Amino acid sequence: MTKLSQGYPGKTFFEYGGDIVGKWLSALISLFFIGHFVMIGAFEARIMAEVIGFFLLEGTPLWAIIMTTIWVTFYAIKDGMGSIARLAEIIFPITVIIFLTIVFLSSSIFELDNLRPVLGKGIMPVFKGTKATVLSFISAEVMVFLLAFMKKPEKGVKVVVVGLTISLVFYLIIVIFVIGTLSVDGVVTRTWPTLDLMRSFEIPGLIFERFETFLLVIWIMQLFATFSISYFTASLGLSQLFGKNISPVMFGLLPLMYLIAMTPKNLNHVFAFGDVVGRIAVILFGLVPIPLLLISKMKKKKAKT
Template sequence: MSGINNGPKDQITTSQAAVMVINYMLGAGILTLPRTMVEAAKTSDVWMSILISGVIILVAGWVIVKLCRRFQGKTVFQFMPEITGKWIAFIISMIIITYFITISAFEIRIMAEVTGFYLLEGTPAWAIVMTFMWVGLYLILGGINCIARLYEIILPITLVFFLIAILLSSRIFDVNHLRPLLGSGIKPVLQGIKPSLLSFTGYEIMLVTTAFMKNPKKANKAMMAGIVVPVIIYLITVIMVIGGMSINGVEKRTWPTLDLVRSFEVQGLFFERFESLLLVIWIMQIFSTFTVTHYAASLGWSQLFKKNVRPFIFAMLPVIYLIAMIPKDINEAFKLGDMFGNVSVYLFGGIPLILLLISILLKKGAKPN
């Protein structure tokens, strides 16, 4: 099957590609990242781990873009057989599709848990999951251009309200909670890299979206912007949460970011308590991750079997629902997320590099201009 015959409605700009990466990354992870990093490192120096992880992800993202630009107009599901052969490519593609499906299910389950706990107390998880899935279906059926345009609306709103809420929390910020610097040495900082890497999953969507870009030459810029913005957001979040609650306070809370925003109120403003507003905004981000992974999985199936994508979009709904309902409680949901987060580190950190080296050695694909 040749490259995608993208019409104008199926193409995205460089900024839209960057926004898709950002929205994918800024999912459920930011609500739990301070806790998972503190649990792993036992130190307030975990903000350094985020910077190191950011550099690692930038390198991994560069490899993915370099690979995709050799096969312009094709997704990873289409060009991989040219590198590895049909059957190996089929197996790897199935793993990638399974990953996207599971991440989609995980995000929507976390969204249901958070919504049920803070906003719709007593509402069954299945009711919340099904509602958001049908709304997501309506968006996905419009294609990648519709998805990208909605994300362009969601992202600025999210960033504005998130930064306002975080900066207002500076009134309870205590810099002493971040001291002493490297008091336990460099080892805890290195231990904090792994959980932060798991929160940076999202750059792998460029394996799909690069094929839809109007100007693939600028894919590197899209990838860089898509990674740098979440790194800055995560860095601010971890510093403010630990500074406001201390590492002991962070470690004891399931959703430390939300608890930080709940711990203060500003008299005289239209919204005196920001946690409900921030939660509604962040549900849109989780919704973004759910929809883009649902679309990527459906597109993968359609390109493997060379069929129209729409039937696969519908077919994925019950699969995602069943996976989302497998965890019995929030702890099992976190275990599921951690398991596939670990898979992503090797799947998208190692395989694209191997594919790139093989394509160069065998002179597969066109050398990017």
């Protein structure tokens, strides 16, 4: 996706897609991309509402939390990509600090034996388990539009590799410490095992004794950031595709994302919805960009000759 966008500096896929596969097919692919960003945005809004409702605002209706989240996000992104970039700059160092705090505090109750035996049933269960991780890594598809806003797009590949590596390291360490502390049997019976990890220890005498509060803060911030990016990308795509101003498009997406977010009846349906979004993302952003890149290179090579 990044290499594809690097061939069209200053443009998003919604603008340069027609140069590769023609106007109508490009519009169809763009609508699928936009639909994905709408769904992932609605999913993030619903998950955020579930977490806030369960841990912080017990008894508050989901619709109230989701509506508030969507309107606050609209305010945050209405000025464009600069606001989202500054939001990410604020969130990242806070994430690192809280993450390191979690690792340090949980090391006192970590049991290495809970991780054994490694690959006790062979490698195949590991491959089967990767399906559940797809949703955690699908945010990389923002590169179909993000490269157009970069000052140095030639460093796009490096940015993606570094970004995914940081995410991979974070996830890997969290998984190791959660299983090492709660054990496999303990993890599979919990809905929010990472938060339960933070609840499993306390240090009396400190100002703060409920350390899961810190994790909730950063978790909600991360969800909000992901929702903001998805919301903005979907709005930008529709505005560029139909040649409209982005502000009315943002307003138009508000009720649509709210309705999608409210569709799942319970938390199990929410997780099932997330699995569907992840599978669709594999096809849309794992397979589709490859032929587009090949067609683009062939067309440019033909134009030179």
